[in-house]
Amino acid sequence: MSRPEIAPGEPYSLRLNKLREEMTRRKLDGYLIQQRMDQYWATGFTGEDGAALITHRAVVLLTDGRFDQAANIEAPYARKVLRKKRTPDETIRELKRCRLRRVGFNPDHMTVAEYGVLKKLAPPVRLVPVENMVTALRAVKDAGEVERIRQAIRVAERAFEKVRQWLRPGLTEREIAAQLAYEMQKLGAQGETFPAIVAVGPGSALPHYEPGDRKLVENEILLVDWGARVSWYGSDLTRVLWLGSIPPRLKEVFDIVREAHDRAIKAVRPGIKAKAVDQVARDFIQRAGYGKEFNHGLGHGLGLVAHESPRVSRVSRDVLQPGMVITIEPGIYLPGVGGVRLEDDVLVTETGYELLSSLLVQFS
């Protein structure tokens, strides 16, 4: 009974290589992945309720009977251990069976309860907390990952265009959000990257608004921040719209945000500090007199989750590298009046940037 080998050119082969290089650098002979999207990134296995133990020679998937078939199909090269209970017994057995000495884990992904049991049973195996190992590797996308993000953006954009043409006064924020999710799913999305923000009027001034019963009316702003997930990868875009005309105060704000957005995108290139890209947008908005009203970071990495590494904000220590996909989303928020945020998804290339989204920035 031989297990198929992973083909050397396969994305998972390349990713496992990167992970193993990091393991070597940190003198680890094993690494325990406990987060589903980290596990998927490294092994291709999507099963919930799983963990992946990576050693220099093997990949061991710890899961349960429900995901047996999925594991066979998605990661045929991996050894499977089907757990009966959600206790760490099987994990411990595998750590010992593989004769590991130093096994890394992400302390952000292990609970105190799990650690309490593992720590007691693991010796002589030593468990070593290692921050951000897979997180940092995930920030740089390969061509296949970028292609999925492109597809997710395409689905989101096409759904948005459909919804835009169907908009009419009297629709509630909730109905618009439902329609958008529905159109995306019909176009092949697995679901939304996050629950869409749909805000009419003053609600648009709240960066984390939840759609409610407020109705779309003429001459009010409508802000939509939405994303589609396709083959596990997500998109994340924001646009503002209006029926009739935009309130003059918000038109002024719109023009400023738009210019900040365009300038920040043009600043994206490999080697630049992410906080310097934030600064380009922030400086422009500050000079226009709205510095305080831009009260969040400029953007974030995008991939298997809506917010991942790198950070693109004033406090970021990240440097942009080719293959990173980030959002650029400056905004200005006037409490009680409304807000404007414009968000696009940008790939860092070898020489500069590629704007992955292609939706018009202004519609009316």
Place this chain on the structure above:
Amino acid sequence: MSRPEIAPGEPYSLRLNKLREEMTRRKLDGYLIQQRMDQYWATGFTGEDGAALITHRAVVLLTDGRFDQAANIEAPYARKVLRKKRTPDETIRELKRCRLRRVGFNPDHMTVAEYGVLKKLAPPVRLVPVENMVTALRAVKDAGEVERIRQAIRVAERAFEKVRQWLRPGLTEREIAAQLAYEMQKLGAQGETFPAIVAVGPGSALPHYEPGDRKLVENEILLVDWGARVSWYGSDLTRVLWLGSIPPRLKEVFDIVREAHDRAIKAVRPGIKAKAVDQVARDFIQRAGYGKEFNHGLGHGLGLVAHESPRVSRVSRDVLQPGMVITIEPGIYLPGVGGVRLEDDVLVTETGYELLSSLLVQFS
């Protein structure tokens, strides 16, 4: 600047009292809630990225500026601490400011990374892992909670009826799932309790199937497992349908599952062990010759999340109490052929049970 007191009859007042009784029993003078739905249950505050510190005199919400307004509205009686960064500094400051000595936390809700920092900075305050404190209290619902679950069931049932009448051959599983989510959202759902399972034919034999491109055809089974979330509380139902006629093998299975389902519901009463209710369904299915094909627990508690306490399975140690809401969902799965699962939501009453769902069990 006085903070309004919480009215003694308020649900949060009663829940905080229960929590404080548990704290007294365990000699704790504080309890740190780190999970959003635990926090909502105890305080009414829905903010993400928050934590709630409960003492015998006060409720302190640790959150950030984005949820400032929400905290004022949802928990006006609580003291707010707006954190600038996601570091535990503010948490530590509050523990010390309240002069606490023994503060409980749920080790399943704290990461090793958080604990590492807190443990170092907390002394003289002692952090005490306490399992299942809020979890156990949440299992017993008050009248307001039951009413929300009823509403969630009503929305789910009405949406299902709409979708059922719209079903026709050629629709894909994904389209049916999208339509169902859309109808629920239009009827006022916040969203789905979980991504719906919609399976045509053999996919119905997989308890955790994801809807795909398979098309609805006549004389095949269609399994739908779905839920609506209304005011944070969820419903969870499963039905099987068919256009034309059901394959004879599955008709036999359907009748067995239906009888097991009915018998188990009638066994629900306060004081009975949850595993005894599981046994009622399991015995019947076993005697019918399908014991191995019923490969999961009979049900689970339902409320703020789709799976919560109590467990209703062979390994459960829980005893049913008035106010608990549980699912009853026996199933028989024939690999490669199809499966039947029937699921309803049941309230444990003072004298027996109340079936909260009212959807027909058989449609064709």
